[in-house]
Amino acid sequence: MRLIGVLFFLISVHGSAQWKDFVVNPRGDTLNRVDMSGKKQGPWVIKVPDLRGERGYEEEGYFENDVKEGEWKRFSLEGVKIAQENYRWGKLNGKQQYFSYNGGMQREESWRAIDPANAYDTVPVYDLKDPTLEIARVVVKNDGIALKHGKWTYYDPREGTVEATEQYVMNKLQTDGGDMIADDDLRPIDISKGKSKSDTAANKTVQKPQAVLDYEKKNSGKKSIKVRDGKTGNLPKP
Secondary structure (H helix, E strand, O other): OHHHHHHHHHHHHHHHOOEEEEEEOOOOOEEEEEEOOOOEEEEEEEEEOOEOOEOOEEEEEEEEOOEEEEEEEEEEOOOOEEEEEEEEOOEEOEEEEEEOOOOOEEEEEEEEOOOOOOOEEEEEEEOOOOOOOEEEEEEEEOOOOOEEOEEEEEEOOOOOOEEEEEEEEOOEEEOOOOOEOOHHHHOOEEOOOOEEOOOOOOOOOOOOOHHHHHHHHHOOOOOOOOOOOOEOOOOOOO
């Protein structure tokens, strides 16, 4: 029995020696690990208290070399899930879901992260009326942020009904006719020069869909939400 205790102690010492800092939850799980180089690693739980009228929250997920990776969930301090996000290379990637403090779906977003090792990314553009029809391919410069890419859906959180939808291609809003707002930024890029093949073309001004305008008008009096660029921000210590 004493031998088992000694072995357990040695294993514990060896495990803790890998980390500069960490916490152990009541179940014995090692969380909030910081490696010897000061980088966050593995599973984390971060609690942010109420502050100056801003509601606090608690989020949980996984860090890899100091940036968020994979699925992250955010809860109100009362335990209601208010967000479910997905990360790649520390940036939002894929489907994101956001809920009201009563648990109703508010919106679904779609983002695309670009590998920081690549200076450019190439993506296909599909016809809105025929999602199987590829109408173009675009090359986009990597500016180090996640880009809105795909379908965004806005819901009435009480009724659960869809109020508006938007379709984005690499941060540009796509209209029903296939045009883009400021679509000159999406023209093919000459990688050798880092410029668009058509630097002189004027940006188009396209109105947002009426459903989106109605949604924004309906929610104009509500507290604004901070705009995100999809990156992992500086996080407070738990």
